[in-house]
Amino acid sequence: MGFRNKCPPKSCDTFVALPPATIDNLIIFGKNSDRPSDEVQEVIFFSAATYQPGDKVECTYLTIDQAEKTHAVVLSRPSWLWGAEMGSNEHGVCIGNEAVWGKEEQDTKEALLGMDLVRLGLERSETAEKAVDVLTNLLEKYGQGGNCMEDKVTFTYYNSFLIADRKEAWILETVGKYWAAEKVAEGVRNISNQLSITTKINKEHPDLRSYAKERGWWDGKTEFNFTAAYSYQDPSNELDSRYCTGLQLLNKHKGNIRIETMMEILRDKESGINMEGGFTTTGSMASILPMDTSLHCIHFLTATPYPERSVFKPFIFVQNMRQFLQTSSPSFGPDDPVKKTPRFQSKPDRRHVLYKKHEVAADYMGSKRTKGSKMLQGIKELEKKQLEIAEDVLQNGIPDTTKVVHIFPDCVAEEIAIYGV
Numbered sequence: 001m002g003f004r005n006k007c008p009p010k011s012c013d014t015f016v017a018l019p020p021a022t023i024d025n026l027i028i029f030g031k032n033s034d035r036p037s038d039e040v041q042e043v044i045f046f047s048a049a050t051y052q053p054g055d056k057v058e059c060t061y062l063t064i065d066q067a068e069k070t071h072a073v074v075l076s077r078p079s080w081l082w083g084a085e086m087g088s089n090e091h092g093v094c095i096g097n098e099a100v101w102g103k104e105e106q107d108t109k110e111a112l113l114g115m116d117l118v119r120l121g122l123e124r125s126e127t128a129e130k131a132v133d134v135l136t137n138l139l140e141k142y143g144q145g146g147n148c149m150e151d152k153v154t155f156t157y158y159n160s161f162l163i164a165d166r167k168e169a170w171i172l173e174t175v176g177k178y179w180a181a182e183k184v185a186e187g188v189r190n191i192s193n194q195l196s197i198t199t200k201i202n203k204e205h206p207d208l209r210s211y212a213k214e215r216g217w218w219d220g221k222t223e224f225n226f227t228a229a230y231s232y233q234d235p236s237n238e239l240d241s242r243y244c245t246g247l248q249l250l251n252k253h254k255g256n257i258r259i260e261t262m263m264e265i266l267r268d269k270e271s272g273i274n275m276e277g278g279f280t281t282t283g284s285m286a287s288i289l290p291m292d293t294s295l296h297c298i299h300f301l302t303a304t305p306y307p308e309r310s311v312f313k314p315f316i317f318v319q320n321m322r323q324f325l326q327t328s329s330p331s332f333g334p335d336d337p338v339k340k341t342p343r344f345q346s347k348p349d350r351r352h353v354l355y356k357k358h359e360v361a362a363d364y365m366g367s368k369r370t371k372g373s374k375m376l377q378g379i380k381e382l383e384k385k386q387l388e389i390a391e392d393v394l395q396n397g398i399p400d401t402t403k404v405v406h407i408f409p410d411c412v413a414e415e416i417a418i419y420g421v
Contacts, residue, residue, distance in 0.1 A: 011035065011279045013246050014086070014096035014162040015190045015265060016169045017257040019291070021250070024394070027289040029164045030262035031096035032307065033085035033282055034275045035078060036149060040350040041283035042079045043303040043327040043408075045315075046123075048072040048090065059083065059120075060338070061110035061146045064138075070123035074315050076283045076301050079329035079350040080150040080338050083115030086285045089122040090317040092166045092297040093131055094287050098191050099148070099157035102175030102230045103217060106156040111145035112138060114159030121163065128165040132172050132181050132203060135161065139177060152344050162191050166289050166297070173197050173226065178205045180226040188250035188257070192243035195227040245271040259300070260387065262286040267308045280305050286312060288390065296398060298390045303327040303412070304358040309365040311379045313411040314386045316393065318401040326353040326412045354412055361419040378418035386411055 011034035018027050033041060048071050055066040060081040071091060075084035086096040097114045112120075117135050125131035149155040160173040169184040173195050181203040201224075212218040212229040249268060253261045266284050267274050275281045284307040287299045300312035329350040337346045351359070364372030365379075389407070398404055 012098045016164045017188045021188045021254045022257045025291045029094040029287040031086045035282045037280040040079045042329045043301045059116040067124045073122045083119040091126045094164045098160045100160045104176040107145040111143040128163040128170045131163045175230045180204045190246045195231040197226045309362045315408040316404045357419045
C-alpha cells in the first residue's frame with residue numbers, strides 16, 4: 001500500500017490561462033513541483049530523434065517500445081528518475097502532473113510513473129489532444145505504479161495531468177487504469193492533489209461508467225460525475241484547499257493574466273502554492289504559448305527550489321541547442337542505487353552546479369543580511385532583463401536565432417555570478 005493514509009496529499013499545483021483571461025492572445029501555463037525537500041530537480045534538454053522498429057526505451061522502472069520519432073523536449077525533473085515533473089516540446093505542448101488518490105487502491109507494482117508519462121507525452125505528441133491519446137494508450141498498455149520517491153519508504157499515487165498547447169488545454173485525471181478528460185477552450189483552469197473533473201467529460205475510458213456502477217460508486221441513473229464517483233474526498237469539504245485558492249488567484253487576475261502573473265502565483269506562500277517544509281517547491285516552470293503560430297513559445301524554468309528566491313530563466317526551441325551542463329545532475333549509470341535491486345539503499349549526491357550555488361545563496365537571501373539582500377536584488381534585476389528579452393521576441397520575432405540559442409545556460413551563468421557576490 002502507498003503512503004496515502006499516513007500523509008495527506010499536499011504537493012504540486014498546475015495552472016493554465018487562455019484568452020479572454022489573458023492578454024495579447026497568449027496561453028499561459030505554469031507549475032510548481034512540490035517534492036521532498038532534499039530532492040534535486042534538474043533542467044535538461046533532449047534533441048528530436050528517430051528510431052528503428054523494435055527499439056526500446058528504458059523508463060524509470062519499465063523498458064517499453066520506443067516511438068518511431070521523438071520530439072525535442074525541455075524537462076524539469078527529479079534527478080533520480082527518467083521522466084519529468086513538467087516540461088515542453090518543440091511544438092509548444094506543455095504538460096504538468098499532480099499526485100491524486102481515489103477509491104481504487106494504489107498498486108505498488110512497478111509500472112510507468114506519472115512522471116514517465118509526462119516525458120513520453122511530450123516526446124510523442126504534436127498537440128495537447130494527441131498527448132491525451134498517447135498517455136491513455138500507454139496507461140492501458142503498461143499501467144501506472146511504483147515508488148514515486150527516492151526512498152525505502154513506498155510513496156505511490158495516481159496522476160492527473162494538465163496539458164496545454166497553442167490552441168487549447170486538456171485535463172486528464174486517472175484512477176488506476178480508468179480516466180476522464182476535459183477540454184478547456186477558454187478562461188482559466190488548474191489542478192492540484194484532488195480529482196476535479198465532474199460532469200463535463202470530453203473523453204473517457206470505455207469502461208469508466210460501467211466500472212463505477214459495478215463498484216456501487218454510481219447508481220447509473222443520476223448524471224455521471226467523475227469526481228463524485230471515483231474520489232474518496234468529499235469536494236464540499238475542500239473549499240479551503242490549494243485547488244480552490246489557486247483558482248481564486250487565477251480568477252483575481254482574469255482578463256489581464258500575463259507571464260508575470262503566473263510567476264507571482266507560483267511564488268505565493270500564503271496560499272501554500274509556494275511550499276516549504278518536508279515537501280518543498282523544488283522547481284517551477286511558466287510558459288508563454290502564443291496562439292499565433294508564427295511566434296515562438298517561451299518557457300521559463302528555475303532548476304532550483306524556493307521560487308521567491310530563484311530566477312525564472314527563459315528557454316526557446318531553436319536549432320543547434322546544447323545540453324545544459326550547469327543544471328544537469330551527475331549520472332551514475334548502472335551503479336545508480338535506483339537501478340539496483342533492492343532499490344534506494346543509498347542516496348548519491350545528485351546536486352548540479354547551479355543547485356550547489358543556489359543552496360548557499362538561498363540561505364543568505366532568506367535572511368535580512370546585507371549580502372542576501374544584494375543577491376536578491378541581483379536576481380530580480382536578472383529576471384526582469386529576461387522578461388524584457390521575451391517581450392522583444394514576442395513583438396519582433398527572432399531574426400537571428402544565434403542570439404537566443406544559449407539564452408538559458410547564459411542566464412544560468414549570470415545567476416551563478418550573482419551568487420558569487
